[in-house]
Amino acid sequence: MTARCVxxxxxxxxxxxxxxxxxxxxxxxxxxxxxxxxxxMGMKGAAVLRAQxxxxxxxxxxxxxDGVFGGNLRKAVNAYQEAxxxxxxxxxxxxxxxxxxxxxxxxxxPYQIAPEDVAGPFTxxxxxxxxxxxxxxxxxxxxxxxxxxxxxxxxxxxxALNPDKDLGKAGEQIVVxxxxxxxxxxxxSKVFVNKSSSDITLVDGEGRTVxxxxxxxxxxxxxxxxxxxxxxxxxxxxxxxxxxxxFWDADAKDEKAWIxxxxxxxxxxxxMDLSKAHYGIHGTPEPRNIGKTESHGCIRLTNWDALAMxxxxxxxxxxILRK
Numbered sequence: 299m300t301a302r303c304v305x306x307x308x309x310x311x312x313x314x315x316x317x318x319x320x321x322x323x324x325x326x327x328x329x330x331x332x333x334x335x336x337x338x339m340g341m342k343g344a345a346v347l348r349a350q351x352x353x354x355x356x357x358x359x360x361x362x363x364d365g366v367f368g369g370n371l372r373k374a375v376n377a378y379q380e381a382x383x384x385x386x387x388x389x390x391x392x393x394x395x396x397x398x399x400x401x402x403x404x405x406x407x408p409y410q411i412a413p414e415d416v417a418g419p420f421t422x423x424x425x426x427x428x429x430x431x432x433x434x435x436x437x438x439x440x441x442x443x444x445x446x447x448x449x450x451x452x453x454x455x456x457x458a459l460n461p462d463k464d465l466g467k468a469g470e471q472i473v474v475x476x477x478x479x480x481x482x483x484x485x486x487s488k489v490f491v492n493k494s495s496s497d498i499t500l501v502d503g504e505g506r507t508v509x510x511x512x513x514x515x516x517x518x519x520x521x522x523x524x525x526x527x528x529x530x531x532x533x534x535x536x537x538x539x540x541x542x543x544x545f546w547d548a549d550a551k552d553e554k555a556w557i558x559x560x561x562x563x564x565x566x567x568x569x570m571d572l573s574k575a576h577y578g579i580h581g582t583p584e585p586r587n588i589g590k591t592e593s594h595g596c597i598r599l600t601n602w603d604a605l606a607m608x609x610x611x612x613x614x615x616x617x618i619l620r621k
Contacts, residue, residue: 328343339388358377361589362585369589430557459474488617493515496515498513513599514590514597525618565598568581570604
């Protein structure tokens with residue numbers, strides 16, 4: 299595929315350094331005993347983690363789970379309250395906790411690291427596009443990154459949940475987030491990409507929101523192409539055709555190149571092609587930056603949210619890109 303969807307790599311790197319947070323110290327016992335206290339922006343801890351996991355399982359994604367009530371969790375809360383006809387508070391209040399607690403499954407579960415989790419090969423991923431093009435695959439850079447994507451969690455946070463555990467060792471017993479969704483998504487009839495709130499909503503035939511994902515949408519240089527489009531097709535584990543002519547900030551020395559498939563491919567593990575030429579909805583190699591940075595016009599999700607969406611939509615489905 300040829301697309302405009304490469305990250306602003308320098309901006310992402312600066313953002314990550316400037317906004318790095320120390321993971322909150324949370325133990326499994328704290329999570330299991332977490333009370334349903336009211337939660338609002340800026341709070342962190344066991345109750346926030348519990349809410350993030352419950353929303354993730356309800357198909358209202360908070361993005362990468364980190365135990366912090368940030369902007370992506372607020373988007374999920376707003377969308378959940380609207381979809382479930384709850385009072386629009388933007389906080390997780392008593393009524394919302396009551397609705398979330400209809401899911402009785404545990405938040406943390408034991409997990410034994412499997413041989414395939416640590417088999418690799420694990421290769422550091424360069425930022426330069428030409429260096430990326432020289433790699434035989436764009437796989438994970440570490441077992442921690444693999445496990446983070448597998449359980450929708452920031453790798454540093456997973457490490458904080460498992461002090462004195464070796465996340466690179468097969469057979470190690472750890473605790474992970476229970477993000478397995480008990481109820482599959484119902485049939486989806488339409489996709490809405492919302493510029494003002496930087497998110498995507500999937501609706502059923504009666505117009506009810508059945509899923510919500512935080513997203514990164516365009517930039518000043520490459521604005522989101524508003525309008526009524528269609529999903530033309532879905533490609534899993536795509537290769538990426540890098541064309542520097544499509545990017546205003548490409549290095550003058552760059553050449554056209556194919557970048558191999560993998561979770562660290564510039565478009566992640568799935569590409570949903572739009573009827574607007576060179577545009578699509580896709581995954582990302584940088585889940586922590588979803589909803590917090592800019593793209594070259596395309597619509598990016600965490601890899602796991604992109605996969606969930608790809609399983610729910612079909613070719614020919616309307617995709618409305620709106621303000």
